[in-house]
Amino acid sequence: MHPSLAALCLALILPVAADDWPRFRGANGDGFSSVPVATHLDASAIQWSVDLPGRGLSSPIIVGDRLFVTCSSGGRQDRLHVRCHSVADGHLLWERQFWATGRTMTHEKICGAVPTPVSDGRRIFALFSSNDCVALDFDGNLLWYRGLGRDYPNASNSLGMSSSLVYAGDTLVALVENDSESFTAGFYPADGLNRWKIERPRKANWTSPTLVPGAGGRTLVAVQSAKGLAALDPSSGATVWSYDEGASTVPSTTVSGGRLYVPSNGLTVLEPGAAGEPPKQVWRAPQLRPGTASPVVVGDQVLVLNDGGILTAGSTVDGHRLWQLRLKGSMTSTPVAAGGHLFCINEEGLVQVVRLGPTAGEVVSEMPLGQTILGTPSIARGSLFVRSDHRLWRIGRPAGSPL
Amino acid sequence: MKSAYPFLLAFGLFAFPPAGRSADVSAALDNVRSVGAEGQGNAAAAKAWRTLADLPVSQLPALLLAMDGANDYAANWLRSAAEVVAQRAGSGAATLPLPALREFLLDVRHHPRARRFAFELIRSADPVAAKELLPRFLNDPGAELRRDAVQALVDGVAAADKSAAVPRLQEALAAARDADQIEAIAKRLGELDTPVDLREVFGWVTRWKVVGPFDNMGGAGFERAFPPEQSVDPKAEYPGKTGSVTWREYETVNELGLVDLNKPIGALKGVAGYAVAEFNVDHAQPVEIRLGTENGWKVWVNGRFLFGRDEYHRANEIDQYRMPVTLQPGHNVILLKLCQNEQTEDWAKGWEFQLRVTDPLGAPIRPLR
Numbered sequence: 015m016h017p018s019l020a021a022l023c024l025a026l027i028l029p030v031a032a033d034d035w036p037r038f039r040g041a042n043g044d045g046f047s048s049v050p051v052a053t054h055l056d057a058s059a060i061q062w063s064v065d066l067p068g069r070g071l072s073s074p075i076i077v078g079d080r081l082f083v084t085c086s087s088g089g090r091q092d093r094l095h096v097r098c099h100s101v102a103d104g105h106l107l108w109e110r111q112f113w114a115t116g117r118t119m120t121h122e123k124i125c126g127a128v129p130t131p132v133s134d135g136r137r138i139f140a141l142f143s144s145n146d147c148v149a150l151d152f153d154g155n156l157l158w159y160r161g162l163g164r165d166y167p168n169a170s171n172s173l174g175m176s177s178s179l180v181y182a183g184d185t186l187v188a189l190v191e192n193d194s195e196s197f198t199a200g201f202y203p204a205d206g207l208n209r210w211k212i213e214r215p216r217k218a219n220w221t222s223p224t225l226v227p228g229a230g231g232r233t234l235v236a237v238q239s240a241k242g243l244a245a246l247d248p249s250s251g252a253t254v255w256s257y258d259e260g261a262s263t264v265p266s267t268t269v270s271g272g273r274l275y276v277p278s279n280g281l282t283v284l285e286p287g288a289a290g291e292p293p294k295q296v297w298r299a300p301q302l303r304p305g306t307a308s309p310v311v312v313g314d315q316v317l318v319l320n321d322g323g324i325l326t327a328g329s330t331v332d333g334h335r336l337w338q339l340r341l342k343g344s345m346t347s348t349p350v351a352a353g354g355h356l357f358c359i360n361e362e363g364l365v366q367v368v369r370l371g372p373t374a375g376e377v378v379s380e381m382p383l384g385q386t387i388l389g390t391p392s393i394a395r396g397s398l399f400v401r402s403d404h405r406l407w408r409i410g411r412p413a414g415s416p417l
Numbered sequence: 418m419k420s421a422y423p424f425l426l427a428f429g430l431f432a433f434p435p436a437g438r439s440a441d442v443s444a445a446l447d448n449v450r451s452v453g454a455e456g457q458g459n460a461a462a463a464k465a466w467r468t469l470a471d472l473p474v475s476q477l478p479a480l481l482l483a484m485d486g487a488n489d490y491a492a493n494w495l496r497s498a499a500e501v502v503a504q505r506a507g508s509g510a511a512t513l514p515l516p517a518l519r520e521f522l523l524d525v526r527h528h529p530r531a532r533r534f535a536f537e538l539i540r541s542a543d544p545v546a547a548k549e550l551l552p553r554f555l556n557d558p559g560a561e562l563r564r565d566a567v568q569a570l571v572d573g574v575a576a577a578d579k580s581a582a583v584p585r586l587q588e589a590l591a592a593a594r595d596a597d598q599i600e601a602i603a604k605r606l607g608e609l610d611t612p613v614d615l616r617e618v619f620g621w622v623t624r625w626k627v628v629g630p631f632d633n634m635g636g637a638g639f640e641r642a643f644p645p646e647q648s649v650d651p652k653a654e655y656p657g658k659t660g661s662v663t664w665r666e667y668e669t670v671n672e673l674g675l676v677d678l679n680k681p682i683g684a685l686k687g688v689a690g691y692a693v694a695e696f697n698v699d700h701a702q703p704v705e706i707r708l709g710t711e712n713g714w715k716v717w718v719n720g721r722f723l724f725g726r727d728e729y730h731r732a733n734e735i736d737q738y739r740m741p742v743t744l745q746p747g748h749n750v751i752l753l754k755l756c757q758n759e760q761t762e763d764w765a766k767g768w769e770f771q772l773r774v775t776d777p778l779g780a781p782i783r784p785l786r
Contacts, residue, residue, distance in 0.1 A: 088561065089561075089564050089595050089597065089598070090595070108504065109500075109504075110497050110500060111496065111497075111500065112493045112496065112497065113489065113492060113493055113496065113530055115489045115490065115493070119732070119734060119737060121732060148493075154501065155466070155467065155470070155501075156463065156466050156470075156494060156497045156498070157463050158456060158459040158460075158462075158463060159452070159459070159490055159493050159494060160455075160456050160459075161454075161489065161490055164454065164489065164490070165454045165455050167724070168726055171728070171731060172711075172728060172731040172732040172733070172734075172737065173731045173732050192728070193727065193728040193729065193731065194726050194727055194728055201456075204460070205456060205459045205460045205463070206456040206459050207455070207456040207459065208455060208456070216727075218728075218731060
C-alpha cells in the first residue's frame with residue numbers, strides 16, 4: 015500500500031482534528047506529530063502544570079480543547095480517576111472517580127492507571143490495570159461501565175496490566191492478555207456490551223494493539239503477543255492474517271508508511287499484502303532491539319531505545335544501524351517525535367530533546383521535571399504534554415515563538 | 418429487582434422528593450441498581466443515570482443510601498451520579514447537606530464506600546470537621562475510613578517521645594488491617610525497641626501437612642486432579658512423580674507465614690504439591706481465605722473449590738488473593754494445591770505460599786486448638 019494511502023486510511027479512523035492526540039501515541043499510534051514542538055526547553059517553556067490526585071503511567075489524550083488523563087489512588091490503588099482538563103490553561107473541568115472491581119495488585123513501579131484512554135471524538139473510553147473500563151461523554155456523563163476483572167475473574171496480572179485501548183470500525187478493542195484467562199475483546203461503544211471476545215495466548219502481555227491498513231480500505235487491529243502478531247477484523251475478532259515468528263510482550267508494534275515495525279527478533283518490518291494475505295517480511299534487524307519503549311519512525315529512520323538509555327537509529331530501508339547515542343538515565347517511557355526531533359524522558363523525569371541527523375543524533379536541550387516519569391508523553395497544539403504520578407505539564411512555546 | 422423507593426422511605430432520607438418526580442427517580446434507581454455482569458443493563462442505566470445526576474443536592478444522601486446492597490457495578494454508577502450532583506452544587510458548607518451526610522457517615526450499617534464518599538464530601542466543605550471526625554473510624558468496619566484513621570494516628574506520633582509514641586503506635590497496629598500499614602507500623606515500633614511478632618499480628622496458618630511431588634511438566638498438572646483432590650487421607654500413600662508419596666507434617670516459623678515447599682518436598686521443577694490444614698472454629702462464620710503466592714494454585718475449603726490461578730513467578734504479596742467462604746462450626750479443612758513450573762531462572766525458584774483466615778476486613782481468625 016502506498017504510504018500516503020495508508021496514512022489517509024488511518025486518519026479517517028477517528029473523527030478528530032489533525033492536531034489532536036486521541037489515543038496512546040497519537041492519532042496514528044506512531045508517536046509522531048506533524049506539528050513541530052519547541053526544542054530548546056527550559057523552565058520558561060512550561061505553559062502550565064497542575065497537580066494530579068493519583069498515580070499513573072497512562073498518557074494524556076487531547077481532543078479539541080480538552081485533555082483527558084487517568085490516575086489511580088488509595089492504599090490499594092483501587093480508586094480510579096478520569097479527569098478532564100482545559101488544554102488552554104490546565105484547569106480541571108470535571109473529574110469522575112470509580113471503585114476498582116478487579117484486582118489492583120501491580121509491580122510497585124507501576125499502578126492502576128497504566129493503559130491510555132482512547133476517544134472517538136465524542137466519547138472517552140478509559141481502561142485501568144484492574145480491567146475496569148468506563149465510557150464517558152466529554153461533559154463527564156457516564157455512558158457505561160464494565161468490570162472486566164469481575165466479569166472474568168482470572169483475567170489479571172499480578173504485575174499489572176498496561177495495554178491501551180484502540181477504537182476501530184465502531185468497535186472498542188481491549189487486549190486483556192495474561193497468564194490465565196487471556197482474551198482480546200471488542201465492545202459496542204454505545205453500551206459496552208461484548209461484540210466479540212476471543213481467547214488469546216495464555217501469557218502475560220503488556221503491549222498495546224495498533225491499527226493497520228487492511229484490504230479494501232478496511233482497518234484491522236494488530237494484536238501482538240509472544241507468538242507474534244495477529245491482524246483482527248474489528249467487527250468480528252476474526253484473524254485476517256498472522257505473523258507467527260514471535261514478538262516481545264512489552265514494546266508494541268509501530269505502524270508507519272503502511273509498514274509494521276514489530277519488536278520481534280530484534281526489529282522485524284512487515285508489509286501487509288493488498289488483499290489480506292499474510293504480510294511479507296521486508297527486513298529484520300537483530301541489532302535494533304527495543305527495550306520497554308516502542309520503536310518510533312521519523313522519515314527514513316527508525317529509532318529504538320533500550321532500558322539503559324542507548325538510542326539507536328536504523329535505516330527504514332534495510333535496518334542497518336545509522337548511529338547510536340547514549341542518553342542519561344533509565345528509560346521506560348516511549349519517545350515521541352516532532353519537527354525532526356525526538357523527545358525522550360528518563361525515569362528521573364529528565365526531558366532530553368534529540369535532533370535526528372543523518373549520521374548522528376544530538377541532545378539539543380534538557381529539562382528536568384524533577385519527578386519519576388514512566389509514562390509516554392503526548393503532543394498536541396505544538397506542545398508536549400507530560401504526566402508523572404503527581405503532576406501534569408504542558409510544555410512548549412506560544413504559537414509564533416521561535417522553537 | 419424490587420423497587421428501591423420503599424427502602425429509601427424506610428430510612429426517612431427520601432421523604433421529600435419533588436412532586437411528580439419520585440416515580441421517575443425510583444425507576445432510575447432501580448435501573449441503575451439492576452446493572453450486572455458483562456454490561457447487562459448498561460443502556461437503561463445510562464438513561465437513568467442522567468435522571469439521578471440531575472437531582473438536587475439535597476438528595477445526595479439518598480443517592481448514597483441507594484448504594485446499600487448494590488453490586489459493585491451499580492455502586493460505581495451511583496457514585497458518579499452523586500459526584501455530579503455534589504460538583505454542581507460546589508463544595509461549600511452552605512451548599513452540601515452536611516448534617517444529613519454526617520448522619521449517614523456515622524451509621525456503620527451503610528455501604529462502607531458510600532460512607533467514605535460522604536466523608537470526602539464533608540472534608541471538601543469543612544476540612545476541620547472532617548479531621549475531628551477521623552479518630553472515630555479507628556475501628557470502623559469500612560476499610561478506607563479505618564485506613565485513614567490509622568494513618569492519621571500514625572502521622573501524629575512524634576518519634577522523639579518514645580513513651581508516648583509506643584502506645585499510640587500499638588493502638589494503630591491493633592486497628593490496622595492493611596498489610597502495608599501493619600508492616601510500616603511494626604517497623605516504627607521496632608525502631609523504638611518494641612519488636613512486633615508479625616506472625617501473631619497477621620495470624621498465619623502455620624501448621625500444615627504437605628504431600629508431593631506430583632507431575633506438573635508443561636503445566637499439565639494444574640488441571641489434573643491428583644488423589645488429594647478426591648479425598649484427604651493423612652495416612653494415604655499416593656503415586657507421585659518420582660515414586661510413592663505420603664503426607665508429612667510441616668510447620669513454618671517464618672514471620673510472614675511463608676511455607677516453602679522446596680524444603681519438605683524438594684527443590685524441584687515441573688511439580689505440584691498439596692498442603693492441608695485443619696481449622697476449627699466454634700461457630701459458623703463468614704471469613705476470607707487470604708493467600709499470597711507466586712505459583713499456580715487452587716484452594717478448597719471443606720471439599721468445595723474456591724478459586725485457582727495458573728500464573729507463575731509474576732509476583733506475590735500478602736493477601737494477594739481473597740476468597741470469601743463460610744466456615745462451619747467445628748472442624749474445617751483447607752486444602753491448597755501449589756504448582757511449580759519449569760522456569761530455571763534464579764527468581765523462579767520460589768515454591769511457597771502464605772495463607773491466613775480473616776474476617777472480611779482482614780482481622781485474623783484464630784483457630785481453636
